[in-house]
Amino acid sequence: MHFQWLTEQLPTDRMLATVVMDASRDTESGDRAVAMRWSELRRSLDDQGPGAAFSGVLEEQVLRPTRAGGPHGRLVVASEDEVLMDRLLLAPPRKDEAVLTMGPDVFALAREADDTVRYLLAEIDRTGADLVLYDSTSGAVGGSPHRESVDGAHDVLNKIRGGGLSHKRIESRVEDSWERNAETVAADLDRIVLERRPDLLVLTGDVRAVALVQGALGAAAREVAEQVPGGARNNDVNGTFEARVDEVLEAFRERRRGLVLDRFSAEVGRNGLAVTGLARVVDALRKAQVEELVVSDEAIGPVSTLAEIKLWMGEKPLELSMHRDEIRQLSSGDAHARRADLALGTAAAAQDAGITIAYDGAEALLDGVGAVLRWDPAKPSGLTEAQPG
Known part of the structure; x- marks a missing residue:
């Protein structure tokens, strides 16, 4: 698993402190528990030589809540002057650790890279789609995913009851509008996949619209596409759908390894x-x-x-x-x-x-x-x- 996208963000010729810790705050005493973990890590840094300078930069950052729910870990890398990286880990580490070394702790970065699956979520209906590009671990703490929407220009969207030639003409125009809108969405997905290179393209939403979009995708997007039922455009967070996405992401990690x-x-x-x-x-x-x-x-x-x-x-x-x-x-x-x-x-x-x-x-x-x-x-x-x- 390549992780140059992480290492290239960090200097290799400076002393850095790399902290990996349990950042879970799910209980009433969560803030106090994180503070106690940090206290141990601070002592560890101080014991490694000039660690006190790094501790001052790190303390404010690691005590700041991640706003992530459930058990999770945190990877923070800092120089004496500034925090250089702050990312979520899918699970808390078995043991917290703070390391002071020339350049970053590369094994810690590799674990973060193993967690991370960059995926493009497309919530599709018959008018278009909402698109969100995620890191599976929510990426940088405090960061936000890339979002955009795409809407087709064709608006004859609803079939009507009845019969005769008029009905058939309208029905044909509806089908044509669905297909043209799907082609517009697929073209945008093709563009983003080629530009941003996500590991997965997750398609969800209206069943008919999703099928039309998937059929219109180019080769690169089709190769990484996965249909995940249960999501919908403009809907609130759906726990069942999120669990299905998590299963797809974990299956991808296992395939990659x-x-x-x-x-x-x-x-x-x-x-x-x-x-x-x-x-x-x-x-x-x-x-x-x-x-x-x-x-x-x-x-x-x-x-x-x-x-x-x-x-x-x-x-x-x-x-x-x-x-x-x-x-x-x-x-x-x-x-x-x-x-x-x-x-x-x-x-x-x-x-x-x-x-x-x-x-x-x-x-x-x-x-x-x-x-x-x-x-x-x-x-x-x-x-x-x-x-x-």
Whole structure:
């Protein structure tokens, strides 16, 4: 799962504080509970060196309610001067964590990317549609989704009772108006899908109008379209419909992970373009060989099962090793120890690798990590067999 859209928002050459915490406020004592969690995190930051400066910037932000209902988490990244990112997480973390490091905690960003499904909701009737572009986690705290409406120019919309030629002419004009309006909506959906590249296009509303719109979509929009019954244009929030959308989004997340995990399993099984185990993953990252880092839920954290393991690094993100002496051969600078989870994440981001979380089948991951490789180092010039598209 690629997450450059998150990492590109953050500097890599400055000290940053990354906070992942339970932000749920569903009980009467919710505000107090969040304040107590933050108090623990503040002490943790203060213990990590110059954390007090970051705590001052963070405190006002993390104590501000998210306005999201139900259990949820929060990811906040700040420099000494300002809050750089504040996003919702679908579920509270198993444990709150605050990390002070050069650049962001990339594994935390990868979990947010795994949560996020960008989808375009089209609530359709026979006159047009209301369109809303969402992040599934509601995106940035305090942010609002992109909204617009599209209305067809054809207004002969209602069939009438009766018979004869006049009735048939009116009925034909009604059908023609529905189809023309559907084509107008479909053209707008095609445009937005091509411009904004949502993961899913969710179609709902009048059954006949939805079918006409779906039939008029271009190839790109049709490929990501899903019909979800129960929604309607200009209606209040419908809990049953929202639950159906959530099911569609979760099914998409599972498919997205599954494509990577199935490939990883197949390649590991034939000793192909995949490796597992910390030492082999470190070696592949050092060679900029990793296409997708595969990490177990426990290893990606918070708190990561890799947090107590130290890797050695040089001046650059890909100068990393299990052994200090090796860094002296790779780097002109001094070797320094870094938490393995932070080092792996930074190296993955530096080579534009994706990160996929393995919730199921993680037992196949030695040390909780594996990697799908871009090329096979055993072959001349790094050439591989042709891969299916």
